[in-house]
Amino acid sequence: YVLQLLADARRRLPPGPWPLPLIGNLHQLDHLPHRSLARLAARHGPLMSLRLGTVRAVVASSPEMAREVLQRHNADIAARSFGDSMRAGGHCENSVVCLPPRLRWRALRRLSTVGLFSPRRLDAMRALLEEKVAELVRRVSGHAARGEAVDVGHAAHVAALGVLSRTMFSVDLDPEAAREVSDIVDEASVLGTGPNVSDFFPAIAPADLQGVRRRMARLVKRMYAIIDEQIERRMHGRTAGEPRKNDLLDVMLEEGESKEDSNEINRDAIRGLFTDLFTGGETTSHTMECAMAELLQCPNSMRRVQEELKSVIGTKQQMDEHDITKLPYLQAVIKETLRLHPPVPLPPYEAEATVEIQGYTIPKGAKVLINLWAINRCANAWTEPDKFMPERFYDSDITFMGRDFQLIPFGAGRRICLGLPLAHRMVHLMLGSLLHRFTWTLPAEAGKNGVDMRERFGLTLSFVVPLYVIAQEIQ
Numbered sequence: 204y205v206l207q208l209l210a211d212a213r214r215r216l217p218p219g220p221w222p223l224p225l226i227g228n229l230h231q232l233d234h235l236p237h238r239s240l241a242r243l244a245a246r247h248g249p250l251m252s253l254r255l256g257t258v259r260a261v262v263a264s265s266p267e268m269a270r271e272v273l274q275r276h277n278a279d280i281a282a283r284s285f286g287d288s289m290r291a292g293g294h295c296e297n298s299v300v301c302l303p304p305r306l307r308w309r310a311l312r313r314l315s316t317v318g319l320f321s322p323r324r325l326d327a328m329r330a331l332l333e334e335k336v337a338e339l340v341r342r343v344s345g346h347a348a349r350g351e352a353v354d355v356g357h358a359a360h361v362a363a364l365g366v367l368s369r370t371m372f373s374v375d376l377d378p379e380a381a382r383e384v385s386d387i388v389d390e391a392s393v394l395g396t397g398p399n400v401s402d403f404f405p406a407i408a409p410a411d412l413q414g415v416r417r418r419m420a421r422l423v424k425r426m427y428a429i430i431d432e433q434i435e436r437r438m439h440g441r442t443a444g445e446p447r448k449n450d451l452l453d454v455m456l457e458e459g460e461s462k463e464d465s466n467e468i469n470r471d472a473i474r475g476l477f478t479d480l481f482t483g484g485e486t487t488s489h490t491m492e493c494a495m496a497e498l499l500q501c502p503n504s505m506r507r508v509q510e511e512l513k514s515v516i517g518t519k520q521q522m523d524e525h526d527i528t529k530l531p532y533l534q535a536v537i538k539e540t541l542r543l544h545p546p547v548p549l550p551p552y553e554a555e556a557t558v559e560i561q562g563y564t565i566p567k568g569a570k571v572l573i574n575l576w577a578i579n580r581c582a583n584a585w586t587e588p589d590k591f592m593p594e595r596f597y598d599s600d601i602t603f604m605g606r607d608f609q610l611i612p613f614g615a616g617r618r619i620c621l622g623l624p625l626a627h628r629m630v631h632l633m634l635g636s637l638l639h640r641f642t643w644t645l646p647a648e649a650g651k652n653g654v655d656m657r658e659r660f661g662l663t664l665s666f667v668v669p670l671y672v673i674a675q676e677i678q
């Protein structure tokens with residue numbers, strides 16, 4: 204322990220709290236690590252070093268430090284440091300989320316861009332998004348007619364999975380498979396983001412003491428089976444002479460066939476990428492839930508956004524993608540929601556080389572955490588940073604595209620969120636449509652305190668308690 208402290212002192216690591224023997228600084232993290240790390244950073248600085256068990260970690264907690272890591276030193280800090288649970292079923296070897304920034308990762312990112320975000324795909328997606336949002340509105344209408352409260356996050360998750368499944372396979376999953384995907388994603392996010400002793404003491408990870416990897420392996424197996432079924436159907440269809448669908452699955456199959464040595468894009472790569480994309484859908488429902496919770500606590504913003512929707516969309520049957528640019532307040536509500544509640548608050552990186560930042564050393568192999576939650580609330584960048592104030596974006600051209608480091612809910616640099624263009628459209632269309640068609644109130648049993656945002660956030664992306672809200676159709 205003493206030798207370790209001396210070695211650390213010689214290495215000019217960034218400042219940080221004093222580590223205890225064996226556990227290091229683990230005792231200083233509570234069940235919301237991004238918040239405890241933000242509190243520690245307020246005392247020790249925006250570039251902070253600590254030990255999590257036997258793992259050396261460096262945390263960047265200000266826009267300036269995020270720029271240093273994700274822009275200036277992104278060539279050396281772009282690998283992922285991922286949890287042991289991601290090794291389940293060999294998923295990390297085919298996952299765009301986990302792979303180091305080399306050939307296979309580049310191929311997967313390129314193919315997803317071609318298969319999901321080429322101008323032709325985005326055009327085709329316009330009608331699909333509108334169809335899925337119409338389904339969401341119909342489902343909420345049904346709840347409203349029956350006087351039942353709506354689980355906003357779940358309703359949005361179903362819609363997002365519907366969009367993803369059609370984009371990947373050109374078909375809707377049958378209801379049973381769709382429910383299973385949703386359950387798998389929910390369970391995997393609880394397992395993957397919960398504390399796991401294997402992540403802090405890698406030497407004993409093979410023992411999988413908490414059984415997290417074992418449980419995750421079962422989920423990965425079930426998810427791969429659902430994806431395999433779609434691949435098999437496509438192969439049979441092709442043999443039977445069905446025309447190409449030109450969806451993401453076709454793009455990936457063709458890439459695999461076109462290579463003599465197709466070890467880059469094989470069935471495992473398809474399974475890995477599609478699993479990651481399905482998992483990405485949960486961030487959208489989390490954002491919808493947070494936006495609704497904030498608006499319910501802020502009646503002025505709720506009134507203002509609904510007035511804007513009424514004046515722009517009026518009596519039109521449904522909001523469409525072209526309306527988004529005409530709705531600055533809705534855009535501001537979503538920016539403010541993502542600023543306060545980034546669904547991926549602490550993306551983990553690994554330094555592939557030793558890096559110097561402002562005189563401090565980040566050693567090769569260190570885990571580098573970017574505390575997006577703290578960065579988006581930086582007191583030097585925002586007035587009243589903890590307050591929900593969409594108006595702050597009115598006279599500002601700050602975007603969340605990874606250039607303005609005080610607002611990076613999608614990350615920045617080479618590993619910026621792959622699903623950003625899709626997530627942007629989905630969240631605006633879903634939230635805009637639900638706010639335009641319904642008035643929203645908390646059920647009576649929610650009590651006078653309304654939605655307690657602190658209490659509601661757990662370790663997972665989802666709320667600890669689903670947010671149930673009463674919807675009433677606007678006539």
Ligand code: HEM
Pocket residue numbers: 299300301367479480481483484486487490541545546547550551575612613614615617618619620621622623625626630
């Ligand atoms: C509001 C919605 C979303 C938010 C706020 C969000 C945020 C993020 C963040 C912060 C990262 C890590 C970036 C970094 O390491 O610097 C990320 C990565 C990623 N996201 Fe999203 N995301 C959203 C929606 C989606 C959706 C809908 C998908 C899939 C269709 C998706 C797929 C991915 C993938 C595959 C990665 C890994 C990229 C890589 O490591 O190369 N995300 N996202």
